[in-house]
Amino acid sequence: MPRSETRIPSGTSSRLTDMIRATTKAVEANRDTINALNVFPVPDGDTGTNMLLTLRSIVEALPTNSSESANSVSKSIARSALLGARGNSGLILAQYFKGLAQAIGDDTELTGEHFARSIRIASDSAYNALPNPVEGTMLTVYRECADVAEQAAVRNEELVSVLEAVAKEAIDSVRRTPDLLPVLAEAEVVDSGGFGFAVMLDGALRALRGEEPVGRIVVVPMPDGKNFTGSVKADFVDASEEIEWGYCTVFAIQAESLDIEIIRNHMAEIGRSPIVDGNAAEGIAKVHVHMEDPGSALSAGISYGELSNIEIANMDEQASDWASARRGSGSEIEATPATPVEIAVVAVAAGDGLNDLIISTGMGVTSVLEGGDTMNPSVADLLAAVEAAPSDQVILLPNNKNVLPAALEVPGLSSKDVRVIPTRSVQTGIAALLEFSTTLNLDDNESAMTTVVSDVGDGRVCKASRDVTVYGHDIKKGMAFATFDDKIVAVGREPLFVLTKMIEEHASQAEIITIYTGESLSQEQVDTTTESLSTKFENIEIEVVYGGQPHYEYLIAVE
Amino acid sequence: MSIAVVTDSTSDLPVEIAKQHGITIVPLNVHIEDETFLDGVTISADEMYRRLPDQKVIPTTSAPSVGSFIEVYEKLGESHDEIISIHISSKLSLTHNSAVQAAADLNAKGAKVEVVDTEQASMALGWIAVQAAEKIASGGSLDEVVTLAKSASTRASFIGMVNTLEYLVRGGRIGKAQGFVGSLLRIRPILTLTEGVAHPAGRARNRTKGIARLKEMVAEASPLDKLAILYTTDKNDAEEIADAVAEYSQNGRPVVAQLGPVVGNYLGPGTLGLGLIRSE
Numbered sequence: 087m088p089r090s091e092t093r094i095p096s097g098t099s100s101r102l103t104d105m106i107r108a109t110t111k112a113v114e115a116n117r118d119t120i121n122a123l124n125v126f127p128v129p130d131g132d133t134g135t136n137m138l139l140t141l142r143s144i145v146e147a148l149p150t151n152s153s154e155s156a157n158s159v160s161k162s163i164a165r166s167a168l169l170g171a172r173g174n175s176g177l178i179l180a181q182y183f184k185g186l187a188q189a190i191g192d193d194t195e196l197t198g199e200h201f202a203r204s205i206r207i208a209s210d211s212a213y214n215a216l217p218n219p220v221e222g223t224m225l226t227v228y229r230e231c232a233d234v235a236e237q238a239a240v241r242n243e244e245l246v247s248v249l250e251a252v253a254k255e256a257i258d259s260v261r262r263t264p265d266l267l268p269v270l271a272e273a274e275v276v277d278s279g280g281f282g283f284a285v286m287l288d289g290a291l292r293a294l295r296g297e298e299p300v301g302r303i304v305v306v307p308m309p310d311g312k313n314f315t316g317s318v319k320a321d322f323v324d325a326s327e328e329i330e331w332g333y334c335t336v337f338a339i340q341a342e343s344l345d346i347e348i349i350r351n352h353m354a355e356i357g358r359s360p361i362v363d364g365n366a367a368e369g370i371a372k373v374h375v376h377m378e379d380p381g382s383a384l385s386a387g388i389s390y391g392e393l394s395n396i397e398i399a400n401m402d403e404q405a406s407d408w409a410s411a412r413r414g415s416g417s418e419i420e421a422t423p424a425t426p427v428e429i430a431v432v433a434v435a436a437g438d439g440l441n442d443l444i445i446s447t448g449m450g451v452t453s454v455l456e457g458g459d460t461m462n463p464s465v466a467d468l469l470a471a472v473e474a475a476p477s478d479q480v481i482l483l484p485n486n487k488n489v490l491p492a493a494l495e496v497p498g499l500s501s502k503d504v505r506v507i508p509t510r511s512v513q514t515g516i517a518a519l520l521e522f523s524t525t526l527n528l529d530d531n532e533s534a535m536t537t538v539v540s541d542v543g544d545g546r547v548c549k550a551s552r553d554v555t556v557y558g559h560d561i562k563k564g565m566a567f568a569t570f571d572d573k574i575v576a577v578g579r580e581p582l583f584v585l586t587k588m589i590e591e592h593a594s595q596a597e598i599i600t601i602y603t604g605e606s607l608s609q610e611q612v613d614t615t616t617e618s619l620s621t622k623f624e625n626i627e628i629e630v631v632y633g634g635q636p637h638y639e640y641l642i643a644v645e
Numbered sequence: 646m647s648i649a650v651v652t653d654s655t656s657d658l659p660v661e662i663a664k665q666h667g668i669t670i671v672p673l674n675v676h677i678e679d680e681t682f683l684d685g686v687t688i689s690a691d692e693m694y695r696r697l698p699d700q701k702v703i704p705t706t707s708a709p710s711v712g713s714f715i716e717v718y719e720k721l722g723e724s725h726d727e728i729i730s731i732h733i734s735s736k737l738s739l740t741h742n743s744a745v746q747a748a749a750d751l752n753a754k755g756a757k758v759e760v761v762d763t764e765q766a767s768m769a770l771g772w773i774a775v776q777a778a779e780k781i782a783s784g785g786s787l788d789e790v791v792t793l794a795k796s797a798s799t800r801a802s803f804i805g806m807v808n809t810l811e812y813l814v815r816g817g818r819i820g821k822a823q824g825f826v827g828s829l830l831r832i833r834p835i836l837t838l839t840e841g842v843a844h845p846a847g848r849a850r851n852r853t854k855g856i857a858r859l860k861e862m863v864a865e866a867s868p869l870d871k872l873a874i875l876y877t878t879d880k881n882d883a884e885e886i887a888d889a890v891a892e893y894s895q896n897g898r899p900v901v902a903q904l905g906p907v908v909g910n911y912l913g914p915g916t917l918g919l920g921l922i923r924s925e
Contacts, residue, residue: 379735381742442829449824449845520832520848524824525839598850600830627851629831645850
C-alpha cells in the first residue's frame with residue numbers, strides 16, 4: 087500500500103481516532119519496558135499495563151462512524167478515559183484526554199493549536215488533581231511538553247510540526263526526570279509514566295506522518311553523563327520489598343451532583359497518593375488512592391454516589407512479584423547477592439538432587455556449597471560462602487565428618503555470627519535443616535538443629551572401586567557394602583541387597599527412613615528399590631528420593 | 646443491661662458450646678461450582694471434606710454480607726442493649742469488614758455494636774467469644790468485655806498441622822508460610838496465625854511426629870485458660886491427642902471440635918490442630 091493512502095486525512099474525527107489507536111499500539115509495543123521502569127510511587131511494575139488498559143477502554147468506546155466531528159468524539163474520549171482509568175498513571179493519562187476535549191471545544195477539527203492547548207490543560211489539571219504534585223513524574227513531562235507545544239504552535243500551527251516538537255521534548259523531559267526525583271536516581275531509571283507518554287506521542291506522530299509500524303520499540307532515554315543500565319538497580323529491588331504498600335484502590339463515583347474538591351480532600355485525609363478528578367457537571371469522579379484497607383476508601387466513596395469500575399490491587403503482592411521478576415532478569419542483577427534474610431544457612435553437598443532437596447527445604451534462606459567426600463571444601467571456600475550469604479547471622483552445615491574441622495574454623499575468621507551444626511553427613515544435614523525455623527532466633531535454631539543431629543542414624547551403601555579394607559573388613563573390588571554409624575554392617579553383590587540387610591539388622595524399629603539414591607542408579611533400579619523396601623518393611627515410612635550423589639548408591643537417614 | 650455476643654462460623658464453635666453461652670454465629674458462604682452454601686448450616690463439615698478432594702473447580706468462600714450482619718444485630722437488638730461482634734482476622738476474610746459496616750450503620754441509628762478483629766480463626770476465635778460471654782455473665786460492661794476480647798486475642802493461638810499445603814496455596818492464604826512450599830521431601834507443615842496471617846511453626850517428618858509435636862506445643866503454651874483439639878476428618882487422632890494432653894486443660898478433658906467447611910477449605914482433609922488461650 088502506498089504511503090500516501092495510509093496518511094491520516096484532516097478535517098473529520100478519523101484523524102483523532104486514528105491517532106488514539108496509534109498511541110494504543112505504541113504503548114502495547116512498549117508495555118514491558120514501561121512496566122520495568124516503574125518504581126514510583128509504588129514499584130509494582132504496572133504503569134505500562136495501566137496505561138494500556140486505560141487506552142484500550144478509550145478505543146473500545148470510539149465511534150465506528152468516522153464522519154462524527156472531532157468535538158463530539160473528544161468528549162466521549164474524555165469520559166471513557168476517566169471511567170476506564172487504571173492506576174495512578176491511568177488517571178494522569180485521563181487528564182490528557184480531558185485536556186483534548188476541552189481544547190477542541192466546539193471546533194470540528196484537531197489543529198496544532200488545539201494540541202498545544204490540550205497539553206497545557208492536561209498539565210494544569212493533573213497538577214490540580216494531586217494534593218501533593220511530585221516533580222520528575224508524568225506531571226513534569228506534561229508541563230514541559232506544554233511549554234514547548236505553545237512555542238511550536240506560534241511558529242507553525244500545523245498539527246504535525248507541533249507534535250514533532252512535543253514528541254522530541256517528551257523524550258528530553260523524561261531523560262531529566264532522575265535529576266528531579268531522587269528515588270529514580272536511586273533506582274537508576276527514568277520515570278515510567280513520563281516515558282509511557284513519550285511513547286504515545288511517538289505513536290501519534292508516526293500515525294500522522296503515515297509511518298509504519300506505528301507501534302515501534304522506543305529507546306528509553308538515559309540521563310546525560312550517568313551510567314544507567316535501563317533496568318532497576320538490584321539494591322533498590324531488595325529494599326522495595328521491605329516496605330508495606332497496602333492496596334491500590336481505584337473507582338468511579340457517579341451522582342447527580344458532585345464536588346470534586348471535597349472528595350479529593352477526603353481521600354487525601356484517609357489514604358496515600360490520592361488522585362481525584364472528574365467532571366462535576368456530568369456527575370463523574372474517578373478516585374485513585376493507596377491505603378491499608380481498601381474497604382474504607384470504598385465506604386468513603388459510596389457516601390458521594392454510586393460506585394463503578396472498582397479495581398483493587400494488592401501492591402505488596404505486586405511489589406514482591408515485581409522484585410522477583412526484576413531479580414530474574416539481566417545478568418547484572420543475578421550477580422548480586424540474594425535478598426537479605428534474618429538468618430542464612432550454608433550447606434555443603436554434592437549431587438544435583440541433594441542440591442535441589444536442600445534448596446527446596448531451605449525456607450528460601452539456604453545456599454549450597456559444592457563439596458563432599460572426595461572434594462572437601464577448604465576453610466577459605468567455606469568462609470567465602472558464609473561471607474556471601476545474605477545475612478550477618480549464618481548457620482553452617484558441613485554435612486561431612488571430614489569437612490567439620492574446617493567448618494569449625496569459620497566462626498573465628500568471619501566477621502559474622504556463624505554457628506556450625508556438627509552434621510556428619512548430608513542426611514543429618516537435611517534432618518537439621520528441617521528443624522530450621524524462620525521464626526526462631528539464632529540460638530534457638532542452633533539448639534534445635536544440633537539436637538536432631540544425634541537423633542538421626544545415617545547409613546550409606548557403595549561399591550568398592552578396588553580391593554579395600556574398610557573398618558577392618560576386606561572388601562573385594564565391585565562388591566557392595568553398607569555402613570551404618572561408621573561400622574560395616576553388610577557386604578554383598580547387590581547394593582539393594584546390602585541396603586535391605588542394613589535396614590533389617592539396624593533399623594527395623596525405625597519410624598522413618600529416607601533414602602537418597604545416587605547418580606549411578608537407573609530409574610528402574612530406583613523403582614525396584616522403592617517397591618521392594620515398602621513391601622518388606624510395612625511398618626516403616628520409607629521415602630525414596632533422588633539425591634544424585636557421586637560414589638554412593640544410597641545414602642540413608644534413619645529416624 | 647444485657648450484652649449479646651456475635652461471632653462468625655470460622656470460629657468452629659461447637660453448637661452446644663455456642664448455645665450454652667448464648668453466642669450467635671453468623672455463617673460465611675461456601676461456593677462450590679454454581680452452588681452457594683451457608684458455612685456449617687446448609688453444608689456440613691463432613692459433606693465438605695467428602696467433596697473437597699474431587700472438586701475440579703476449587704471451592705471458594707465469601708464473607709457474610711453487610712445486610713446479614715444488620716439483620717442479626719437488629720434481631721438481637723430487640724432483646725439486648727448492646728452487642729459485641731467478634732471475628733476472624735481481617736487479613737484472612739472480609740467478614741470483619743462487613744461487620745464493621747453493619748455496626749456503623751446501626752450505631753448511626755443509636756445502637757451500640759462493638760466489633761473486634763481478633764487476628765485469629767477457628768477455636769482460637771471461638772474461645773475468645775466464649776470468654777467474652779463469660780465476662781458478660783459475671784457482670785462485665787461492654788467496655789470491659791471489649792478489653793477482655795482484645796487481650797484474649799493476644800493470648801490465643803490457632804495451630805494446624807496439614808497433610809498438604811495445596812489447599813492453603815490455592816486458597817491464597819499461605820501468608821508467611823511460603824517457605825514451606827516446594828519441599829521435595831514429604832513433610833507435615835505446622836502453621837499458626839501470627840498478626841492475622843499464616844506463619845510457619847514447624848515441620849514434622851511424618852504424621853506421628855507431627856502429632857507428638859502438637860502435644861509438645863500444648864505443654865509449651867500452658868498454663869491455659871482454654872484448649873480445643875481440632876480436626877477436619879480424623880476424629881480418632883484428635884481424641885487421642887485430647888486424652889494425652891488432658892492434664893493441661895483447665896476444665897477436664899479438652900474440647901474436641903471439627904474444623905468447619907470454610908476453615909477446612911483452606912487446610913484440607915487430614916488436618917489436626919489446636920485452638921487455645923493462654924492464661925493471663
